[in-house]
Amino acid sequence: MQLLKDRIRRDxxxxxGNVLKVDSFLNHQMDIALLNEIGxxxxxxxxxxxxxxxxxxxxxxxxxxxxTAQYFNVPVVFAKKAQSINIDGEVYSSKIESFTHxxxxxxxxxxxxxxxxxxxxxxxxxxANGCALLGLLEIVESAGAKTEGIGIVIEKGFQDGGEKIRRxxxxxxxxxxxxxxxxxxxxxxxRGE
Amino acid sequence: MQLLKDRIRRDxxxxxGNVLKVDSFLNHQMDIALLNEIGxxxxxxxxxxxxxxxxxxxxxxxxxxxxTAQYFNVPVVFAKKAQSINIDGEVYSSKIESFTHxxxxxxxxxxxxxxxxxxxxxxxxxxANGCALLGLLEIVESAGAKTEGIGIVIEKGFQDGGEKIRRxxxxxxxxxxxxxxxxxxxxxxxRGE
Numbered sequence: 001m002q003l004l005k006d007r008i009r010r011d012x013x014x015x016x017g018n019v020l021k022v023d024s025f026l027n028h029q030m031d032i033a034l035l036n037e038i039g040x041x042x043x044x045x046x047x048x049x050x051x052x053x054x055x056x057x058x059x060x061x062x063x064x065x066x067x068t069a070q071y072f073n074v075p076v077v078f079a080k081k082a083q084s085i086n087i088d089g090e091v092y093s094s095k096i097e098s099f100t101h102x103x104x105x106x107x108x109x110x111x112x113x114x115x116x117x118x119x120x121x122x123x124x125x126x127x128a129n130g131c132a133l134l135g136l137l138e139i140v141e142s143a144g145a146k147t148e149g150i151g152i153v154i155e156k157g158f159q160d161g162g163e164k165i166r167r168x169x170x171x172x173x174x175x176x177x178x179x180x181x182x183x184x185x186x187x188x189x190x191r192g193e
Numbered sequence: 194m195q196l197l198k199d200r201i202r203r204d205x206x207x208x209x210g211n212v213l214k215v216d217s218f219l220n221h222q223m224d225i226a227l228l229n230e231i232g233x234x235x236x237x238x239x240x241x242x243x244x245x246x247x248x249x250x251x252x253x254x255x256x257x258x259x260x261t262a263q264y265f266n267v268p269v270v271f272a273k274k275a276q277s278i279n280i281d282g283e284v285y286s287s288k289i290e291s292f293t294h295x296x297x298x299x300x301x302x303x304x305x306x307x308x309x310x311x312x313x314x315x316x317x318x319x320x321a322n323g324c325a326l327l328g329l330l331e332i333v334e335s336a337g338a339k340t341e342g343i344g345i346v347i348e349k350g351f352q353d354g355g356e357k358i359r360r361x362x363x364x365x366x367x368x369x370x371x372x373x374x375x376x377x378x379x380x381x382x383x384r385g386e
Contacts (some may be wrong), residue, residue, distance in 0.1 A: 031303075059271065059273070
C-alpha cells in the first residue's frame with residue numbers, strides 16, 4: 001500500500017535494535033483519515049471473504065480494527081491482556097510472551113463473543129515474531145470459529161512471524177512489509193522494492 | 194441519548210456492587226454502528242467547539258474516540274498506562290489510582306502529540322470516580338493545551354466524578370447518566386426519568 005509506505009518513510013523513525021516508531025500516525029497518535037484508507041484496503045484484499053467479526057488485541061489494534069470494521073459492517077472484539085486474573089470458564093484464553101516487555105501474560109476473550117458460526121478477520125498494527133497473533137489464532141480455534149484472514153498494517157519481514165503464519169496456510173495480508181532498516185541513515189527497505 | 198439508554202436496558206447486565214456490564218456492545222465487543230451514533234451525538238453536543246485533537250485513554254476509550262474523530266476530522270491520541278516505566282522528559286505523565294484493579298499507575302502522553310495550540314476533546318467510555326479523567330485533564334494542562342470538553346458514554350451519577358469535573362466549569366457531556374441500579378431486579382434508572 002503505497003500511501004502507507006510513503007507515510008512510514010516520511011514520519012516513521014528508525015531506531016537502534018530494529019525499532020520502527022510510527023507513533024505519530026498509527027499507535028499513539030492516530031491519523032483517522034489514514035486508518036480509513038487502511039480499512040478500505042483490507043476490505044479490498046479480503047473482498048471475497050464473508051466476515052462476521054473482527055478480532056484484535058488491546059491496545060493499539062483497537063482503533064485500526066474499529067475503523068476497518070466500518071468497511072465490513074461487523075462488530076469488533078478486542079482480546080484483553082490480563083495479568084494475575086482468575087481465568088474462569090467464561091473466557092477463552094491464551095498465553096502470550098511479550099519480547100518488548102519481557103513477560104508472559106494471558107489474553108482473554110469472553111465466550112459470549114466468539115462462537116463456532118464466526119468467520120473471523122484478525123487485525124493488528126504490527127507483526128514481528130507473531131506471538132500475539134498465534135495467541136489470537138488459538139482463541140479463535142478454541143471457539144470453534146474460523147479464521148478467514150489476518151490483516152496487518154506493518155510486518156517486520158526480517159522476523160519470522162509472517163512465515164510461521166503463512167506456513168499454516170492462513171491468508172495473511174500485510175500492507176507494508178519492512179525487509180530492512182538502517183537506524184544510522186534512517187532508511188527503510190520495503191519488500192518488493 | 195435514547196438509543197444508548199435503550200441499548201443499556203436491553204443488553205447491559207447489572208451486577209452486585211454497582212457494576213454495569215456493557216461488554217457486549219461497548220467495551221469488549223463493540224457495535225460499530227452504535228459507536229457511529231455516539232460519535233455523531235458528541236459532534237452535535239460540541240458543535241460550537243473548534244477541536245484540534247481527541248484525547249482518550251487505553252484501552253476501551255480508543256474505539257469510541259476513533260469513530261468519534263471522524264465527525265471532527267481530527268487525530269486521536271491515546272494516553273498509555275505504564276507501570277514501572279522510566280518516565281523520561283519526553284512525556285507528560287500523571288498518576289491514576291484504579292479502584293477496579295486496586296493499584297496506582299502512570300499514564301503518559303508523548304510531548305510530541307499535545308501542545309499549547311491544541312483544543313482538546315477528551316472521550317472515554319465510563320465516568321465513575323473521575324480519577325482517569327482528572328489524570329487526562331492534568332496532562333492537557335501540562336501541555337499548555339485547552340480542554341474544550343469531555344464526552345462520556347456512560348456516567349455513574351451516584352459516584353462523585355461528574356460533580357468534581359463540572360465544579361471545575363468544564364463542559365462535560367455524558368450520553369447516559371445512571372442514577373441507580375438494582376442487581377436483583379436487573380434494572381437501571383437514568384437521570385431525568
